[in-house]
Amino acid sequence: MKIGLIGYGTIGCGVAELLLEKRRHSDLQLVKIADIDVERQRDFMPEKNLFTRNATEILNDPEIDTVIELMGGIEPARSYILSAFANGKDVVTANKALLSSCWKEIMEKANLHKRRIRFEASVGGGIPLLSAISSGLSANKIEAVYGIINGTTNYILTRMEKTRESFPNALAEAQKKGYAEADPSFDIDGIDSSHKLAILSSLCFGKTSVVSSIYTEGIRRITHFDISCAAELGYSIKLLGISRMDKDRMIIRVHPTMLKKESLLSSVSDVYNAVYIKPDLTGPLLFFGRGAGRYPTASAVYADLLALKNNEEFYIPQVEVVEPVDISEVISKYYIRVQAExxxxxxxxxxxxxAEHNVSIASCIQKERGKTVPIIMITHEAKEGAIASSLSKIDKNPFIKEESLKIRIEEV
Amino acid sequence: MKIGLIGYGTIGCGVAELLLEKRRHSDLQLVKIADIDVERQRDFMPEKNLFTRNATEILNDPEIDTVIELMGGIEPARSYILSAFANGKDVVTANKALLSSCWKEIMEKANLHKRRIRFEASVGGGIPLLSAISSGLSANKIEAVYGIINGTTNYILTRMEKTRESFPNALAEAQKKGYAEADPSFDIDGIDSSHKLAILSSLCFGKTSVVSSIYTEGIRRITHFDISCAAELGYSIKLLGISRMDKDRMIIRVHPTMLKKESLLSSVSDVYNAVYIKPDLTGPLLFFGRGAGRYPTASAVYADLLALKNNEEFYIPQVEVVEPVDISEVISKYYIRVQAExxxxxxxxxxxxxAEHNVSIASCIQKERGKTVPIIMITHEAKEGAIASSLSKIDKNPFIKEESLKIRIEEV
Incomplete structure (x- = not known):
């Protein structure tokens, strides 16, 4: 196998180091690396003559049969991958933004040209998750998937819980450690999670939704006070991607979620990821590990390369894009925080x-804290629409000084 | 693919139900079932003409290319599998006793006849674990594996922790629920775990030990009192299989283990299994799910069949059988219970x-409970040999009325 690598950032660097140095394999030969910046010094620098500024040198090289795409983003990654297929090359990618937005086009082009694509690194980093779903669970119908699939937000929430930091401080610390970008919105607003969830849904159900239809709420509004109230009530707060089939309708959403302390997902801390799935035959499964980082991600890319070389099957279902159930229809228990005079x-x-909206309250905590007091309530199961209407009516009251917050509670 | 199934017990029944009814697949045709008892009514009964009392009818049938062996035990399963290879058939098995004791012979015969064997169901039931290790982690060197790989003992320990039952009562309940055999020693003495650990070691390190050399200690001596002391100190007690490389030497053992409450493994309860592995590139991974049962195990067998049909690679390393580090050399922290007047x-x-044996004490709990009092100590790191000599000397003292107990503490 002659391999061309497009995109020489952190992960590309890790992949090159594995292929050229640490885990050399006579059948996996990295012969060309394309990046717009070929001068900048990286942690691993192979011979100069491997590099090119021009990705088409890889795409048009008849000797190269496999392309690794690690640029990220939609364009030019999309065009490069389509052109790789057209030129008879297989593709390995970690590009979740691209896969979640152009799935159909990419899979159709791969089929048209009888080419293969693998993307283990796109969800859950180093966790061998997608191949387990596609191959190890082939006998199963999957009923639901729940994932902590963004390490940045999990790190921030863990810091807020363990060291009682505020959200801005925990975010600043994540940035200092290199876990969060300078512009962190992609992670903390749940967008990255929604991309990964769309991919997981495709593989698990053969159904998914366009990313813009996935209800997506990030962690900006979670305070340390919410986390400590949750703890008092026996819960942790995690940013969860949830996708499940309710008969033929798809429920798919990303939002902060309260989970019982005893649940495995609530024990997943720091930058770790975990995906909990419910296949019908095996019963619940959980896969845990590092969702990002140079070597974990490079390990997934390497496994994809070897799987291609070994002609391993990677079953990708025909995917139907469906309109998900509107969030207002979703039924859940809720944690509600109202800040009142x-x-x-x-x-x-x-x-x-x-009560007017038929929302019944399971428990209530009121704590004195100066001029305004936070009132915390846990509801019984209710429709999201009823909760939203209630809070919007409550928030119109002059006694209420701040937009009320709801956090959905899941039993996983 | 024409399939013959040998052994029509609970799992065999589940596999037949998937292949003939629930998850029919035109490429996976079950054409014959062998069992010594073809009369007994089972939950799933296919047409009579599929059955034979004579396994050689499957082994000698030139039409059959794949044999599923689900009898368990060494003989005649071993002879059947070897004869399947010799007759040009691939094999899927769940037989951990056989694999752990005859690994070398079986793999050599498979190679000799250019046949394939898969055994996903032998460890961790429905968890797609072995294929993840062999394929998904191909770039990694694995440093250690820690597993809760026996559901029966995990159920018993969970009951003792959650409902404060005694060991005999929890065992009786496990038997009533069908989680434990009438003769439970195979599970509760750790033997089943040692078989699975030997297989895991082979795949993870290319090294293993003969089962009789694996230090194996079951859960019979654990009392509810130990579990509640452990809880008070922030620990859970789990029966763990541990295998790791210490430079070139293998440390491999099965015993009750105290784990910090915050660790993921300590949250694995009831009949669930979980395997925690440390590959060098991905960092720690955990796989969780049901380790036994009709459908979870049948799901793993089905995945193996489909993988064979798809010519998927299942990398089985050349395995060296080594003498493990003697348990007396192992260094660990310990929980010690001495029952004294x-x-x-x-x-x-x-x-x-x-102190004489250079064992230093980190904490101590003494509780009054009638004529004799249990004294609980947590030690700093010490050699097992020093602990064993200490306890044997302590136990010779006339004040000591019961053999003292030690439980190893691991940080996972």
Whole structure:
């Protein structure tokens, strides 16, 4: 196998180091590396003559049969991959943004040219997850998938829980450690998770939704106070990607979620990822490991290369793109935080509005904290629409000084 | 693919149900079933004419290219598998006893006849674990594996922890639920775990030990009192299979182990299994799921069949059988329980003996409970030999009324 690598950042560097030095394999020969910047010094620098500024030198090289795409982003990655197929080359990629937005086009072009694509590194980094779903669970119908699939947000939430830091401080620390980008919104607003969830859904159900239809809420509004109230009630807060089939309808969403402390997912801390799936025959499974980083991701790319070389089957179902169930229809228990002035009648107003909307309250904590007090409630199961209408009515009241917050509770 | 199934017990029944009814696949045709008892009614009964009492009818049938062996035990399973290879048939098996004791012979015969063998169901039931190790982690060197790989003992320990039952009661309940055999020693003495650990070691390190050389200690001596002391100190007790390379020497053992409550493995409860491995590139990974049962195991057998049909590579390393490090050389922290008469000088005697053997104590709990009192100590790291000599000397003292207990503490 003669391999061309496009994109020489952190992961590309790790892949080159494995192929050329650490885990050399006579059948996996890296023969060309393309990157717009061939001058910048990296941690691993192979011979100069391997490098080119021009990706088409790889795409048009008849000697190269396999292309690794590690640029990220939609263009030019998309064009490069399509051109690799057209030129008879197989592709390994870690590009979740591209796969989640151009899945159909990419799979159709791969089929058209009888080429193969593998993308183990796109979800869950070093965890051998996608091949397990596609091959190890071939007898199963998968009913649901729940994933902590973004290490940055999990690190931030863990810091907030363990060292009682505020969100901005925990974020700053994640940035200092290199776990979060200078512009962190892609991670902390849940967008990265929604891309990965779309890919997981495709593989698990043969159904997915366009990323813009996936309800996506990040962790910006979670405070340390919420985390400590959750802990008091026996819960952890995690940013979860959830996708499940409710008969023929797809429920797919990314949002902060309260999980019982005893659940395995709630024990997944720091930058670690974990995906919990419910196949019908095996019963629940959980896969845990590092979701990002140079060597974990390079390990997944390497496994894909070897799998291609060994002609291993990677079953990719025909995927139907469906409109998901509207978030207002989703039924869940809720944690609600209302920040109210400490005046008579406030609690009566809040509980009255909830009762009007048929939302029943399972437990309530009110703590004194200065002029305004946070009122924390856990509801029984209710429709999201009813909760949203209640909170919007409550928030119109002059006693309420801040937009109320709801966090969905899942039993996983 | 024309398939013959040998052994029509619970799992065989599940496999037949998948192949003939629930998950029919035109390429996976079950054409014959052999069992010594063809009369007994099972949950799934295919047409009578599929059955034979005589396994050689499958082994000698030139039409059959793949044999599923689900009898368990060494003979005649071993002879059947070897004869399947000799007759040009591939094999899928769940037989951990056989694989752990006859690995070399079986792999050599498979190679000799250019036949393939897959055994995903032999460790971790429905968890797609072995193929993940062999294929998904191909770039990695694995440093260690820690597994809760016996559901029966994990169920018993969970019951003892959660409902404060005694060991005999928890065992009786496991038997009532069908989780434990009438003669439970195979599970509760750790033998089943040692078989699975030998297989895991082979795949992870290309090194293993004969089962009789694996230090194996079961859970019979664990009391509810130990579990509650462990909990008080922030630990859970799990029956763990541990295998790791210490430079070139192999440390391999099965025994009750104290794990910090925050560790993922300590959250694995009931009949669930989990395997925690440390590959050098990906960093720690954990795989969790049901380790036994009709459908989980049948799911693994089905995945193996489909993988054979798809000519998927299953890399089985050349395995060297090594003598493991003697348990007396292993270094660990320990939980020690000494049951002593409540007389002056007892604690001085115990701590004196430990000091003599250079064992230093990190913490100590003494609780009054009638005529004899249990004294609980946590040690700093010490050699097992020093602990064993200490306890044997302590136990010779007339104040000590019961053999002292040690539980190893691991940080995973």
């Amino acid at each position: 400490d005046k008579p009648g406030v609690l009566a107003m809040i509980t009255g509005v909830l | 409540d007389k002056p000088g007892v604690l001085a005697m115990i701590t004196g003996v430990l």
